[in-house]
Amino acid sequence: MQTKDIEIKGIRDGILVEIGPGNWKRKEKALLEHIRNNKDFFEGGRLALDVGNHKLDADHLVALRNALSDENVTLWAVKSSSLVTERTAQNLGLSIRIRQSTAEKDAESSPSTIEGEEAIFVHRTLRSGHKVQHPGHVIVLGDVNPGAEVIAGGNIIVWGRLRGTVHAGARGDQDAVVCALELSPTQLRIADKISISPGDEKRFEPEIAQLKEGQVIANTWDTKTR
Amino acid sequence: MAAKIITITSGKGGVGKTTATANIGAALAKDGHQVTCIDADIGLRNLDVVMGLENRIVYDLVDAIEGRCRLQQAMIKDKHIPGLFLIPSAQTRDKTAVSPTDMVRLCDELRSKVDYILVDSPAGIERGFRNALAPADEVIVITNPEVSAVRDADRIIGIIEAEEKGPAMLLINRLNPEMVRQKTMISAEDVVDLLAIHLIGIIPEDKNVIISTNTGVPVVLDGKSMAGEAYRNVSRRLQGESVPFMDLSKQGGLFGLISNVFGTGEK
Numbered sequence: 001m002q003t004k005d006i007e008i009k010g011i012r013d014g015i016l017v018e019i020g021p022g023n024w025k026r027k028e029k030a031l032l033e034h035i036r037n038n039k040d041f042f043e044g045g046r047l048a049l050d051v052g053n054h055k056l057d058a059d060h061l062v063a064l065r066n067a068l069s070d071e072n073v074t075l076w077a078v079k080s081s082s083l084v085t086e087r088t089a090q091n092l093g094l095s096i097r098i099r100q101s102t103a104e105k106d107a108e109s110s111p112s113t114i115e116g117e118e119a120i121f122v123h124r125t126l127r128s129g130h131k132v133q134h135p136g137h138v139i140v141l142g143d144v145n146p147g148a149e150v151i152a153g154g155n156i157i158v159w160g161r162l163r164g165t166v167h168a169g170a171r172g173d174q175d176a177v178v179c180a181l182e183l184s185p186t187q188l189r190i191a192d193k194i195s196i197s198p199g200d201e202k203r204f205e206p207e208i209a210q211l212k213e214g215q216v217i218a219n220t221w222d223t224k225t226r
Numbered sequence: 227m228a229a230k231i232i233t234i235t236s237g238k239g240g241v242g243k244t245t246a247t248a249n250i251g252a253a254l255a256k257d258g259h260q261v262t263c264i265d266a267d268i269g270l271r272n273l274d275v276v277m278g279l280e281n282r283i284v285y286d287l288v289d290a291i292e293g294r295c296r297l298q299q300a301m302i303k304d305k306h307i308p309g310l311f312l313i314p315s316a317q318t319r320d321k322t323a324v325s326p327t328d329m330v331r332l333c334d335e336l337r338s339k340v341d342y343i344l345v346d347s348p349a350g351i352e353r354g355f356r357n358a359l360a361p362a363d364e365v366i367v368i369t370n371p372e373v374s375a376v377r378d379a380d381r382i383i384g385i386i387e388a389e390e391k392g393p394a395m396l397l398i399n400r401l402n403p404e405m406v407r408q409k410t411m412i413s414a415e416d417v418v419d420l421l422a423i424h425l426i427g428i429i430p431e432d433k434n435v436i437i438s439t440n441t442g443v444p445v446v447l448d449g450k451s452m453a454g455e456a457y458r459n460v461s462r463r464l465q466g467e468s469v470p471f472m473d474l475s476k477q478g479g480l481f482g483l484i485s486n487v488f489g490t491g492e493k
Contacts, residue, residue, distance in 0.1 A: 058390050066326040066360065069353065091388035093351070125422065127384030128377050145420060147377050163420075 005030035014046035014076070016098060024054055028064055035071050048077035048098045056085045061092055083120070093129060119154070126150065126164065135171070146186055152176070161204075165189075174211050183207035183218055190216055229262075231333050231343045232464070233362035234397075237378030239349035241370045242399040242429070245439060246457070247346040248276045250366075252444035253461030255310035259341040262301060264333075265315040266358040267348035268324055274314040277304060278442020288316035291328045297335055306447060311340070321353045326360030333361035342464075351385060359386065365394040366426060371401050371412040380421055395426040397460065402431040403474040427460035429453050430474045 005027050007018040019027045035042045047068060056078075065075045077095035080086050086096050118136035128147025132138055137154035148164035150156050155177050156168045162180035167189040169176025174191045182204050184197050190209065195216035206221035234247050244267075251263040264287060265273035274280045282302050285295040290313065304310035316323065333343055347358030359365065365386050369379035379396070386394045398414050405411035414428050429435075432453035438445040445454040446461075452474070459469045 058388060062389050066356075069356065070325040070327050072322060074353075088388075091384070093385060093388070124387075127387075128380040130384055143422070145380050147380060 006034060008034075011048065011098065013098065014048060015042070016048045016050060018050045019052060019054065021052055021054070024056070024060065027054075028060075028067075032067055032071070035068070035073060039071070043072050046074045046076050048079065048095075049075065050079045050098070051082075051085060053081045054085060055082045056080070056088055058088050058092065061085075061088050061094070065092070090131065125160065128164075144180075144185075155179075177208055177210040179206065179208045179221065181206050183209060188216060188218075229260075229333075229337045229340045229343045231337070231345065231361050231363045232366060233345040233347055233358050233364075233391075234366045234368060235347035235355060235358060235382060236349060236368045236375070237351065237382040238369070238375045241368055241375050242435075243349070243368055244273050244276050244346055245435060245445075246366070246368050246397060246399065246429075247273060247344050249444050249446045249454070249457040250461055250464070251310055251342070251344045252304070252307055253446040253458045254342050254344075254464065255304070255307045256446065256458075257461060257465065258309070259465075260309045260311075260339070261342045261344065262311040262313060262336060262340045263344045263346060264313045265346050266324075266329070266354065267346060268315045268354065268357075269317065269320045270348065271315040271317050273346050274302070274312060276439050276442065277312055277444070278306075279304065279312055279314070283314050286314045286316040287332075288319050288323045291324055291332055297332070306443060321348070321357065324357050326356050329357045330361045351382065355382075359389065359391055362391050365391055366397050367394045367421075367423070368397045368399050369417065369421075370399055371406070371414065371417055373412070376412070376417055376420060383421060383423060392423075394423050396421055396423050397427050397429065398425070399429045400431045401428055401474065426463050427456055428471060428474065429456045429460075430472075 005020060009016045017031060061078065068075050077098050078085065078089035079096060079098050089096050119139055120134045122132055122140045125142035126132060126140060126144045126148035128145055131149040133151045135153040138150050138152040138156050140158045140160065143160040144150060144158050144162045144164040146163045151167045151170045153171045154173065156166050158180035161182040162185050164185060165187045166178055166185055168178045169191040172191050176190050178188055188195050188209055190211050193211060193214065193216050207218050208221050209216055209218040234243050236243050247263050251261045255261040263273060265271050268288065274283060279302050285300040287300065289295045290297050290300040300313050301311040302314065336343055345358045348354035367379050367382055369375045383394050386392045396418065398417055401414055402411055406413045418425050430452045432451055434448055434451040435445050435453050438448065445451050446457045448454045456472055459472065462469045
């Protein structure tokens with residue numbers, strides 16, 4: 001099935017719609033029209049979208065998701081090359097990874113991307129159910145609440161209270177570190193090592209966790225030793 | 227009139243959404259406002275039972291949305307308080323019978339007729355919750371001082387923020403001051419510390435709530451009930467009044483502290 005604006009594919013997890021570049025409103029209209037015209041095919045189904053580099057904010061995605069709901073179609077994933085769109089989708093609890101074929105998956109997870117310098121800056125509190133995943137470093141200005149998850153290829157820096165689960169050096173970087181103003185994570189991983197908080201009294205003091213001789217060690221942040 | 231639409235939600239089930247909706251609705255109506263409560267938990271209706279109006283249902287929310295009746299026909303008048311109405315949910319349908327757009331349309335139609343619309347959301351974060359959230363101007367997130375309920379509240383607040391319906395207001399329900407004092411229950415302070423949103427009320431554990439739920443008479447009408455007073459305070463805060471938080475432990479101490487930190491604005 002193909003129209004000029006959108007392309008529809010069957011994937012393992014349901015239906016994938018690829019939306020080409022151009023005016024978003026027009027694309028959205030075309031998609032909804034197409035779904036209405038093929039009600040039998042779409043009704044009750046799960047839909048994933050690949051929106052390419054369309055930059056979409058919460059209003060766009062919520063409007064589309066509600067419109068799809070009206071057609072009894074569930075939007076579960078939005079894939080995009082735009083970071084803005086990816087973040088919006090994540091915030092709305094949508095998946096941003098779509099398993100298409102094993103070949104593509106391999107390409108995606110190969111460590112050919114940056115292993116260091118690129119970072120994303122998250123200026124908000126990550127609440128339960130939020131997940132931030134990035135091949136580079138992750139900086140959070142806000143708290144990471146229990147139930148939230150941060151996974152970084154590089155370092156993780158939380159300017160706030162870290163109480164959720166974090167994984168630094170997720171691709172095997174043993175030198176990755178985790179810093180937080182209050183370091184009391186549910187679980188902390190660096191590379192392939194997993195640790196849990198000692199569970200003692202909460203201290204509001206900056207700490208840094210890193211691997212030393214294969215063990216996760218957390219120390220008070222001390223400017224003199226750095 | 228242009229009604230304010232307030233959705234009451236929680237994530238976790240059984241924390242008291244329906245009781246809160248019935249009581250806040252009753253308190254607002256008692257203060258002279260026109261209030262309509264909508265039970266958006268389609269398939270599992272119970273707001274009508276809590277309000278004691280089950281036997282008066284002729285038409286429901288789905289009938290109104292699907293045009294089988296006029297909106298006014300689905301609005302059941304409360305038997306205790308003038309100005310309070312209920313739109314019950316349908317028992318025989320499921321949540322897919324209503325879409326977020328339907329809810330927005332219905333509430334917009336209702337907006338010119340009343341002062342407050344309270345939407346009682348179903349538990350969970352699925353379609354039913356999104357139906358309830360879609361028309362909201364403001365959202366009250368209700369939680370118990372329990373780890374699991376607080377975790378779900380946090381998740382819900384995240385979704386509300388992402389949909390730009392926030393900032394949500396927090397209502398802590400079933401707090402037992404005695405248990406907090408013995409450090410066997412999470413304190414309201416800890417809950418607010420984690421969730422970091424505006425606190426609109428703390429409802430103490432009160433057996434009168436169970437009695438009122440069973441008799442269908444809202445606890446706000448009970449002058450002696452602590453929970454009733456706490457709900458009346460919530461309603462006044464919703465109307466923009468600055469009401470100090472109740473001293474739940476007669477011994478002062480902790481709750482005096484909380485009211486200083488969160489309530490009255492005096493530092």
